[in-house]
Amino acid sequence: xxxxxxxxxxxxxxxxxxxxxxxxxxxxxxxxxxxxxxxxxxxxxxxxxxxxxxxxxxxxxxxxxxxxxxxxxxxxxxxxxxxxxxxxxxxxxxxxxxxxxxxxxxx
Amino acid sequence: xxxxxxxxxxxxxxxxxxxxxxxxxxxxxxxxxxxxxxxxxxxxxxxxxxxxxxxxxxxxxxxxxxxxxxxxxxxxxxxxxxxxxxxxxxxxxxxxxxxxxxxxxxxxxxxxxxxxxxx
Numbered sequence: 761x762x763x764x765x766x767x768x769x770x771x772x773x774x775x776x777x778x779x780x781x782x783x784x785x786x787x788x789x790x791x792x793x794x795x796x797x798x799x800x801x802x803x804x805x806x807x808x809x810x811x812x813x814x815x816x817x818x819x820x821x822x823x824x825x826x827x828x829x830x831x832x833x834x835x836x837x838x839x840x841x842x843x844x845x846x847x848x849x850x851x852x853x854x855x856x857x858x859x860x861x862x863x864x865x866x867x
Numbered sequence: 868x869x870x871x872x873x874x875x876x877x878x879x880x881x882x883x884x885x886x887x888x889x890x891x892x893x894x895x896x897x898x899x900x901x902x903x904x905x906x907x908x909x910x911x912x913x914x915x916x917x918x919x920x921x922x923x924x925x926x927x928x929x930x931x932x933x934x935x936x937x938x939x940x941x942x943x944x945x946x947x948x949x950x951x952x953x954x955x956x957x958x959x960x961x962x963x964x965x966x967x968x969x970x971x972x973x974x975x976x977x978x979x980x981x982x983x984x985x986x
Contacts, residue, residue, distance in 0.1 A: 761928060794972035796911070803961055803976040804903075804911060815974070847911050851971045854925045856901075861910040 762786050762850050766859035772867040779835040781862045783848035788828050792852035795824055795833045798861075799844045807846075808833065838864070868892040868975040872962045875980030882952050886980060888945040888962030893975075895943040896920055899965035901973050902936065902947050904982075906958040914960070915947060916970040925970060930956075952984045 763786040773779050783793065791811040796804040806815045808824040811831060821836045835842055843866055848859040874886040888900065901916040915936040917924045924936050935948040945962060960980050963973030 792971070796973075798911075803978055804973070805976070806966075806972060806974050809966060809972045809974075845910075849911075849913070849972060854970065855927045856913045856916070856970065856972075858903075858911045858913060 761855060762789065762853045762857050764848055764850055764857050764859035766846075766848060766862045768862060769860065770863040770865060772865050773838050774867045775838055775840055777838045777867075779838050779842075779864060781833045781846055781848075781864075783826075783831045783833070783859050785829045785831075785850055787853075789850040789852035791827045792850055793824070793826070793831050794849045794851065795822075796847045796849065797842075797844045798847065804847065835864075868964060870962050870964060870975055870977035872960065872977045872980040875960065875982045877983045877985065878952055879986055880953060880984055882984070883948070883950045884952065884982060886947040886949070886960055886962075886982070888947075888977060890943045890945065890962075890964060893964060895938075896940050897968055899968060899970045900936075900938060900945040901963045901965055901970060902945075903961045903963060903973060903976075904956075904958045905961070905979075906955070909958070912958075916965070917945065918970055919968040922969065949982070952982075954984050957982060957984045 795808040798804040812824045902914040933951045964975040966974040
């Protein structure tokens, strides 16, 4: 199975900060990558698919980029509601696999 | 779109359990359906998926041969039959509608159902 590695595993940031999370695949997945947000006690929420396509209803401060093996999720100006754990997922090779998650905490 | 899981319970190691997922608000047959689980305090793990329109089924290596995914299009329901359960199968099981006919990214998620495997 494809291994997805996120970095960092956690980060502390302040409201208004620009935040970048990276995700690396163990082999090429072209652009078959999605990003999810999960808050404590809630189900995950799809943010981005196809590496850079913003899911309907997701604020434009979220953006995704990358292709091949290296990808990034950027939050341009962190808001209070963005403190959560973020996961990447590849769906190019079956079975689909998730990264281990990146927890974004309040500084 | 509404996704509602049920069937989670406490079960002994080696036992079986069948989870159900009732879906509504979208053309059920045109979307793949997926199960994802989360062990307590851990990350997400993709478990099983089934393409729409009678397409293929796929499983994570950790559950292959023990879990079976199926769907009833007349009831707009997906099932996950779990046999030979182990302690490491404990967690919240989420059902999700994928974004396309084929297994891709989970687009809409249910709230999850808790499975506990313990003696």
